[in-house]
C-alpha cells in the first residue's frame with residue numbers, strides 16, 4: 001500500500017450499529033464493517049448511502065406462529081446535518097436530497113442522502129429500504145448514484161476511485177460520464193476515462209438475482225441523465241442489467257470469495273467489454289464482532305473456555321428474557337441465523353426426524369435460530385413458521401429469536417458453541433456470520449461454499465460437510481446427501497468432542513481464532529482492496545489478471561445446479 005488514493009464507496013445499505021437501522025443484512029453489514037476498518041487503518045475512505053426512514057422490516061412472530069412485518073419510522077436527530085442539499089431530476093421533477101453525516105461509530109465518514117424531510121414532496125423515495133416497485137427502486141438508485149456524485153462535488157471531496165458495492169450504484173457511473181461530456185469529451189472518451197475511476201464489487205451468485213430495468217422505465221424516470229438509448233444500451237444491455245453495467249463501467253471487478261469469483265466469471269462469460277474479475281474475500285470488523293474477553297484471553301494465551309462460558313451464559317439469559325425458553329449452558333448450543341431464503345435451508349437439520357428427535361428431547365443439542373424473511377416472501381415466511389413450530393414442539397431445546405438484527409447476531413455469534421451453515425452450493429457468495437463466530441472460538445459446521453473453502457480445516461478448526469460426503473450416496477439429491485453428512489458429523493464428531501473431550505474442543509476453539517482473526521478481518525479485506533483494486537495501474541492490473549487466469553484455468557469447472565434462489 002504505497003499510495004493512498006481517496007475512495008468514495010457507494011452502497012444502498014449500511015449496518016454500522018443496530019441503533020441506525022438502515023440495513024437489511026449481509027451486504028449492509030459488510031459495508032459498515034468496511035467503513036470501520038478503513039477508519040482503523042486511517043485510510044482516506046468515505047461512504048455514500050441513503051438515510052432510510054424505515055429499514056426493510058421489523059419482523060415479529062404472531063399468535064399463529066407466522067412472522068408479520070412492522071415498519072416503524074425513525075427520526076435520526078443524532079446525525080449531523082451537513083447543511084448541503086443536492087438536486088436530482090427524477091421523473092421530470094427536481095428532487096432535493098439533504099445530506100447527513102454519520103461518523104459516530106468509529107467509522108470512516110458516511111454521507112447519507114435523504115429526500116424525506118418535513119417540507120419534501122418526494123419523501124417516498126427514501127422511505128423504505130428495498131420497498132416498493134421497480135419505479136421506486138430506480139428512484140432510490142438515482143438518488144444514491146447521481147445524488148451521491150453531486151454530493152461529493154458540493155462537499156468538495158476529491159475522489160480518486162469510486163467503489164460500487166453491488167450494482168445499485170451504477171447510475172453514479174452514468175453521472176460521471178455526463179460530467180465529462182458536459183466538459184467537452186465524446187461519449188467514448190468519457191466512458192473510458194470513467195472506467196479508470198470505478199471499481200465494482202458484485203455479490204450475487206445467480207443470474208436471476210441480478211437486477212434489471214426496462215429502458216422505457218429508465219427513460220420515463222430520467223435515469224438516462226442526458227445519455228441516449230444507444231449509449232445506455234452499450235453500458236447495460238436491453239433490458240438494462242445493473243450488474244452488467246457495473247462490469248462494463250469498472251476497470252476491475254471483484255467477487256467476494258475465491259469460489260464466488262469463479263461463479264461470477266462463469267455467469268457473465270458472455271458479457272463483452274467487461275472488466276477483469278478477481279476474488280477478494282470478505283472480512284468482518286473484529287472490534288465489532290469479537291468479544292473483548294475472548295480477544296484478551298486469546299492474546300494472553302489464557303484458557304478460552306471461561307470467557308466463552310460467560311458469553312454462552314449471556315446468550316442463555318437473553319433467550320430466557322425475550323423468549324422464555326430455558327437453555328442449559330452446560331449443553332451444546334448450535335446457532336443458525338440467516339435470511340430465510342430457501343437456498344439457505346434453515347430447516348435442513350429437522351428433515352431427518354429420527355436422528356434429531358432424541359438429541360433434542362435429551363437436551364444433548366440445543367438449537368438457536370434467528371432470521372427475517374423479506375416482507376413479500378411467503379416461502380421465506382413459511383420457513384420461519386416451520387422453525388417456530390419446532391420451537392413449540394421442543395420447548396427448551398429449540399429457540400427462534402424474532403427480529404434478527406446486529407444485536408442478536410452479536411449475541412449469537414459469541415454465545416453459541418457451534419455455528420451451522422448449510423446453503424445449497426454455489427449460492428452463498430461469501431457468508432460472513434461464520435467469520436464472526438470463528439473469531440469468537442465458535443466452531444463452524446458448514447457446507448463448503450463461499451469463504452468456507454478458504455477457512456476452517458475439517459476436524460481442526462471446524463467441520464466441513466463436504467469432507468464426509470460418501471460416494472455411495474451420489475445418486476441422492478444434494479439435500480439428502482448433505483442431511484446425512486450433517487447428522488454424521490453431529491453424531492460422530494461434534495457431540496463426542498463436546499461432551500467427552502473438552503481439551504480437544506478448546507484446541508479447536510484456539511485453532512478457529514488462529515484461522516480467522518486476521519485472515520477474515522475487514523482490515524485484511526480493506527488492505528487487499530487497496531492493493532488489488534484501488535492502487536493498481538492498468539498495466540499491473542492486466543498482469544495480475546493474466547496470472548489469475550492461469551491459476552483459475554487449472555481449477556475444475558464450477559458446477560451450476562439449476563435451482564431457485
Ligand SMILES: *Cc1c(COP(=O)(O)O)cnc(C)c1O
Pocket residue numbers: 024025026027029337338339404405406409410430431432433434436
Ligand atoms: C453478519 C450478518 C449478516 C450476514 O451473515 P451471512 O452469514 O452472510 O448470512 C446478516 N445479518 C446480520 C444482522 C449480520 O450481522
